[in-house]
Amino acid sequence: MxxxxxxxxxxxxxxxxxxxxxxxxxxxxxxxxxxxxxxxFQMLSTIFLNLIKMxxxxxxxxxxxxxxxxxxxxxxxxxxxxxxxxxxIVASLISIGLGLVMVNLFQPGAGVDVTAPAQAVGExxxxxFFEFVEHVFPKNIVGAMAxxxxxxxxxxxxxxxxxxxxxxxxxxxxxxGAEALSDLMLEITxxxxxxxxxxxxxxxxxxxxxxxxxxLETYVKLLGEFYxxxxxxxxILLGAGFVFMGKRALLLVRYVRQPVLxxxxxxSSEAAMPRLFEQLDRFxxxxxxxxxxxxxxxxxxxxxxxxxxxxxxxFIAQAYGIDLSIGxxxxxxxxLMISSKGIAAVPRASLVVIAAxxxxxxxxxxxxxxVLAIDQFLDMGRTATNVLGNAVATSVITxxxxxxxxxxxxxxxxxxxxxxxxxxxxxxxxxxxGA
Numbered sequence: 001m002x003x004x005x006x007x008x009x010x011x012x013x014x015x016x017x018x019x020x021x022x023x024x025x026x027x028x029x030x031x032x033x034x035x036x037x038x039x040x041f042q043m044l045s046t047i048f049l050n051l052i053k054m055x056x057x058x059x060x061x062x063x064x065x066x067x068x069x070x071x072x073x074x075x076x077x078x079x080x081x082x083x084x085x086x087x088x089i090v091a092s093l094i095s096i097g098l099g100l101v102m103v104n105l106f107q108p109g110a111g112v113d114v115t116a117p118a119q120a121v122g123e124x125x126x127x128x129f130f131e132f133v134e135h136v137f138p139k140n141i142v143g144a145m146a147x148x149x150x151x152x153x154x155x156x157x158x159x160x161x162x163x164x165x166x167x168x169x170x171x172x173x174x175x176x177g178a179e180a181l182s183d184l185m186l187e188i189t190x191x192x193x194x195x196x197x198x199x200x201x202x203x204x205x206x207x208x209x210x211x212x213x214x215x216l217e218t219y220v221k222l223l224g225e226f227y228x229x230x231x232x233x234x235x236i237l238l239g240a241g242f243v244f245m246g247k248r249a250l251l252l253v254r255y256v257r258q259p260v261l262x263x264x265x266x267x268s269s270e271a272a273m274p275r276l277f278e279q280l281d282r283f284x285x286x287x288x289x290x291x292x293x294x295x296x297x298x299x300x301x302x303x304x305x306x307x308x309x310x311x312x313x314x315f316i317a318q319a320y321g322i323d324l325s326i327g328x329x330x331x332x333x334x335x336l337m338i339s340s341k342g343i344a345a346v347p348r349a350s351l352v353v354i355a356a357x358x359x360x361x362x363x364x365x366x367x368x369x370x371v372l373a374i375d376q377f378l379d380m381g382r383t384a385t386n387v388l389g390n391a392v393a394t395s396v397i398t399x400x401x402x403x404x405x406x407x408x409x410x411x412x413x414x415x416x417x418x419x420x421x422x423x424x425x426x427x428x429x430x431x432x433x434g435a
Contacts, residue, residue, distance in 0.1 A: 005193060006258050012197035013204055013265055016041075020208025038209050044202025045266060051192045052271045055185050057145035059274055060153050060295050062181035067288030068161025069175045076401075077162065077292070083400060084293055087393050088301040089337075095233060095303040095389075096333050099310035102229040104329075108222045109318025109370075148270070154295040182287070189274040200265035207376050219374045226311055230381050233307055234388060241392045245399050248407075249392070255283040255410045256391045264384035267376060269298060272387045280391065284405035285398045293397055297390035304385025308378060309336050309353045316358065316367035324361075332357060351375070 022028050023037045032040075068077060103109075136151055138144040144152035164171035241249030256279055259272035266272075273294065280290045313332060317324055324332070335357055351368060358365045371378065398404045 005196065006261065008197040009200050009258070009261055009265065012199075012201035013261075016201040016204030017208050017213075019201070020205035021213055023205070023209035024212040034209065038206050041202040041206035041209060045199045045206065048192070048195050048199030048202075049266065049268055049271055051195070052268075052274065053148055055189055055192070055274050056148050056150070056270055057153060058181055059185040059189075059277065060150055060291075061145065061157050062178040062185065063277065063287055063291035064154060064157035064295065065161045065164065066175055066178040066182055067286075067291035068158065069164040069171065069178070070288050077158070080289065080292060080397060080401060081296070083397050084296050084393065085300070087396065088297070091237070091301060091303055091389060091393065092306055092337055093333075094236060095306040096310040096336050098233055098236070099229060099307040100314060100329055100333060102225065102232070103311045103314040103318070106221075106225040107318055108225050109315040109320075150295045151299040154299070157295075186274065186278055189278065193275060196262060199271075200262070203266050211376075222315065222371075223374060223377060226308070226378060227381055229307060229311065230304060230385050233303060233385060237303065237389055237392045241396055244396045245404070248399075248404070249395070251407065252283060252391060252395055255279045255407070256388065259391075260384045260387050263387040264380045267379040267383050269383055269386050273298070276387060276391060279410060280394060282408045282410050283395065284407045285394060286403055286405065289398045289401065289403060290394050293394040294390055297393055298386075301390055301393055302382075302386050303389035304382030305353075306336060307385070308382040309357070312354050312371050312378075313357050313363070316354075316370060317363055319370055320364050320367060322363060328361065332361060335360060 019028075020041070023034055026034070028037065136155060138149070138152035138156055141153070141156045144156065164175055238249055238253070241252065245252075256276065259276040259279060262275060263269055263272040276294065277287070277290060280294075281287060310333065313336070314324065314329065336353065351372075355365050355368055357363075358367065395404070
């Protein structure tokens with residue numbers, strides 16, 4: 001089914017572009033108005049995203065709690081967390097640094113018309129480090145789950161998982177309940193994913209119907225250079241994975257191609273998370289590792305978003321003819337490095353970071369209007385990169401811990417029961433080494 005679903009998503013993507021263009025050209029005006037077509041397309045993607053968001057909070061909570069309860073050694077949690085943060089910091093510097101190098105090399109902002117009409121960015125709040133730290137710790141786990149605040153859910157689940165480990169046999173019923181809830185969420189994910197091709201069709205059709213393909217022609221240089229930079233970042237990330245895992249890193253691409261495609265089509269990392277958990281299970285990553293790494297990564301390891309933030313910031317400066325010294329650009333890099341860690345729960349997060357950075361360095365914040373027109377297309381690439389980056393990070397840390405299991409068929413039909421065996425990460429799924 002998985003292979004067929006990937007093909008169906010690709011068909012939905014292409015049909016969405018074609019039908020959206022027909023609506024944009026008023027070829028289907030006799031059936032309904034353009035506004036009604038767009039609203040109908042958006043409804044398809046909204047239904048899918050709502051269903052996925054329905055799964056995220058209980059899946060993350062149950063996965064982390066059951067995984068930590070089976071970890072057996074609380075020191076392992078600290079060790080994995082430290083290695084994860086170290087990887088995230090290095091990946092962040094590479095992502096932002098590569099963005100600065102590429103935007104200086106290509107100079108996409110040179111000659112851009114800065115008189116483009118300003119568009120509404122929404123509420124842009126200056127990032128505050130202290131508020132971010134305070135926001136990490138939940139005051140109400142029910143509220144955190146209602147808001148799908150992955151970082152706050154992670155904090156609660158850490159306490160709960162370690163607490164259940166301390167309880168021993170008394171906590172066993174809750175651990176079994178968490179395991180059953182995790183399995184249930186993955187079962188439901190299988191049902192929801194059948195709707196993914198329609199959601200992809202709706203998401204692309206709505207964008208093209210509203211803006212037309214002409215918007216891509218206007219910004220073709222910026223889009224092309226940004227996606228080239230993303231491809232180079234993909235090569236670097238997979239190259240780093242190859243250093244740790246050998247040819248297994250290249251095999252990872254086959255396993256995560258569907259979550260990455262979903263993230264690209266919908267421009268939503270959340271939409272890809274349940275499927276990413278399932279595919280990493282098949283790749284041989286114990287759930288007690290992915291259950292900790294993915295929520296951390298979704299908050300702190302946004303490789304694509306960080307590259308976009310550096311790329312867009314310098315692009316805007318170039319468009320306004322502002323020459324930034326190397327020292328200033330390094331200062332911008334460090335600012336983005338810090339501020340990007342607090343954007344996980346902020347709406348239109350990358351735009352918020354860019355606006356805050358522009359204001360901090362006395363650059364024209366209204367320059368955001370220059371990238372807003374194609375933000376959806378840029379968002380698709382950076383979101384897919386975020387998902388790939390987190391898959392690579394999770395795989396590397398698992399290999400580093402010596403817990404990477406033999407892989408299973410990535411296109412198998414039945415859901416994978418996550419491995420929780422604490423004694424040996426290679427047990428639990430009873431995998432065939434020849435698979």
